Amino acid sequence: MSSPALARLPVAQAVAVEAGHLMRRRFLDRDRIAYEFKGPQDYLTAVDGEVERLVRGRLAEAFPEDGFIGEEDGGSAAAWTWVVDPIDGTANFARGIGHFCISIALLGPQGIEVGVICQPVAGELMYAGRGTGAFLNGEPMRVSQTSAMVRASVELGWSPRRPAAAYLDLVGRVMATGAAFRRAGSGALGIADVAAGRSDGYAELHINAWDCLAGILLVREAGGWTNDFLAGNGLAAGNPIIACAPGIQAAFLAAVGPGGLAQEGRLH
Ligand code: IPD
Ligand code: CA
Secondary structure: OOOHHHHHHHHHHHHHHHHHHHHHHHHHOHHHOOEEEEEOOEEEEHHHHHHHHHHHHHHHHHOOOOEEEEOOOEEEOOOOEEEEEEEEOHHHHHHOOOOOEEEEEEEEOOEEEEEEEEEOOOOEEEEEEOOOEEEEOOEEOOOOOOOOHHHOEEEEOOOOOOOHHHHHHHHHHHHHOOOEEEOOOOHHHHHHHHHOOOOOEEEEEEEOHHHHHHHHHHHHHOOOEEOOOOOOOHHHHOEEEEEEOHHHHHHHHHHHHHHHHHHHOOOO
């Protein structure tokens, strides 16, 4: 715990737990959750902003020189930059489904340094520092050993930021391999599930940095593979994401790539 990045990991964990408690309390107080839409299928509740302000404030107290980029209120980068989604899976949160989380990542000069995801309904805290391995409530996480698509179960994220036909093509190509697929509505948790070995892969044609940076580090530290999400303008504009267990990398990439990620030129 000597590097500046790893010194920030316990703070990020404590902030994620505190934020998790807040959003769980609000979630259980269901009658008070109202939602609106930022755009088509893009849910927003007052709790998204409330949680982001809490996290921004706590991290600024601890590390006033750090940058902060949040899904709701934006921000700017610095030498060390926190990239935060206060509630990932807002549609689930708003509609009473307990599959959502807070995602906190720290970016430094060498890429993603810290990733922390708290799923408060399940009581799960997942975290990693670069080079530390990945952990779920203190226990090491490892990606699955799955090596055949006919035994694989993957998640294919969706948002209206890409055409419906492109998503349906992606689903068709992945199903043609014999893999099972699902969409559960939280990109961060979908990627974290790969790290935990609960799922063998996650792909989405476009995702934002706050949804996926923490999960990417979890997957890499749990022995999995991801594309270079930050290539090009990934931090500001998002990119495709693909994360998977190494045993299905070639087959999953072949299925996802041709009409999806490869076309966008963001696979490395
Ligand atoms: C969305 C969710 C969804 C993913 C989208 C994200 P939000 O974030 O992670 O699963 O497919 O790309 O925008 O709106 O729940 O914060
Ligand atoms: Ca999100």
